[in-house]
Amino acid sequence: MANLSHRNRVGIESDRVTDVSSTDFPGYVPGEDAAWDLEKFKQTFKIKISHLTNMTSTFDLIGVDASIANAFRRILISEIPTLAIEYVYIQNNTSIIQDEVLAHRLGLIPLKANPDHMRWFKKGDPNVEPTDYDTVVLNLSAKCTANAAAPAGATDPKVLYHNAHIYSSAITFEPQGRQPEWFPEGVLPVNPDILIAKLRPGQEIDLTMHCILGIGQDHAKFSPVATASYRLLPTIDIVGAPITGELATKFKKCFPKGVVEINAQGEAYVKDARKDTVSREVLRHPEFEGRVKLGRERNHFIFSIESTGAMAPDELFIKSVQILKKKCQILRDVELRKLKA
Structure with missing residues (x-):
């Protein structure tokens, strides 16, 4: 099965966003089987909790389409009793x-x-x-x-x-x-x-x-939530020759604190891309043209839940999964009845 990782990135340009549409569906590339497979989904789907308290939660939702992540967000806001x-x-x-x-x-x-x-x-x-x-x-x-x-x-x-x-x-x-x-x-x-x-x-x-x-x-x-939101994981790639000296310092200042650091050799490197707000400040400077590539992972969502306190945020997310599952079961039953009719 072909690897779709090289096409799983949204491009961030100075004046536009590119490659927004999903490409992981059958027939997109001739000769490539991208049909959905349960076993493959089990291997790629992950949830990584990075922050959890009684009121707030932040976790990574990896390996799902934007429509699924947005379904969870909408259910959290408007459908949990x-x-x-x-x-x-x-x-x-x-x-x-x-x-x-x-x-x-x-x-x-x-x-x-x-x-x-x-x-x-x-x-x-x-x-x-x-x-x-x-x-x-x-x-x-x-x-x-x-x-x-x-x-x-x-x-x-x-x-x-x-x-x-x-x-x-x-x-x-x-x-x-x-x-x-x-x-x-x-x-x-x-x-x-x-x-x-x-x-x-x-x-x-x-x-x-x-x-x-x-x-x-x-x-x-x-x-039950004050807010429920998600954003795609930012990616920052330094291409070509290393950025060093005064340019490295200027490059570092183009990003929020903690995103880019300078090593012992004086070269700028990406320390933590997830802290980036994708402001595209670095693309304003001609000296960095062609030396940095910004993007976002299409199937990697940084999910945030802020509870009102009625229920813990982890409990709320589990309830949203249960509600989405019930909706899918209802839709499946309706379609089965149509086939039998």
């Missing part, structure tokens, strides 16, 4: 924030909760009552009062008053039915320091919130 505040029942709100604005602010607070035990709530059906299987209840009750022990001359509202600032930490979880079993740590905001409202003596907020399952396709508040 999460819990979010959907209904706000306001018993009392005498703050300066209007009811609808307050409800909107509450809805955008990300909640840390595993949604796997929950079922979909049938919105719009007046005959459906909330249950512990489809609705999580949260409460918020706070009243601002003057601090009689405040020192004379104090001007800080947090010193002068009790509950001058209402944060997301004031939200409490009211478990229903089997929810203590499903959510042993409760359902609470990811960050306890999100400012909801500022109150002054006599002002009060008292409300109940119902959280249901949703996806980012319906509203951004249901999206």
Whole structure:
């Protein structure tokens, strides 16, 4: 089987990008078998995790087409179910924030909760009552009062008053039915320091919130990621004679820190191409014309996930794979039924 590695690179020119289209399909080159093969895919496909925390993750996705990488990105943003505040029942709100604005602010607070035990709530059906299987209840009750022990001359509202600032930490979880079993740590905001409202003596907020399952396709508040993105792995090739002396120093300055270094012989070399932002600054200088070739690997994606905190980023990616797999199974079943018809 022919090696396609020499054609697996996107060219970066000073005024254009070349070789964008994929070439790994049958019939592109006469006499070359580029048909997709499962065993070959197993050998070339790789995932390399370079950074992982509870909130962010960066990993290399190697050996897939851009359409697959983009499918994961879109699923992460808009198709993974999460819990979010959907209904706000306001018993009392005498703050300066209007009811609808307050409800909107509450809805955008990300909640840390595993949604796997929950079922979909049938919105719009007046005959459906909330249950512990489809609705999580949260409460918020706070009243601002003057601090009689405040020192004379104090001007800080947090010193002068009790509950001058209402944060997301004031939200409490009211478990229903089997929810203590499903959510042993409760359902609470990811960050306890999100400012909801500022109150002054006599002002009060008292409300109940119902959280249901949703996806980012319906509203951004249901999206489990703050961002999910990818970029192709940059490539930098020094061609011809080595770049030395003052040119080496100038060459190094054309790239972000850590991309190019100078060795003991005074020659510039590429230390870490993945740090490059592909600014093409080096192509602006005539002295480097024909001495450097920029590109990107077409099937090597540097994937980044920044979670809202509802779920860990590695868990989110696994869920995106499961959703894509389910979509493929549905499509396969539909096509099989067409063939049998």
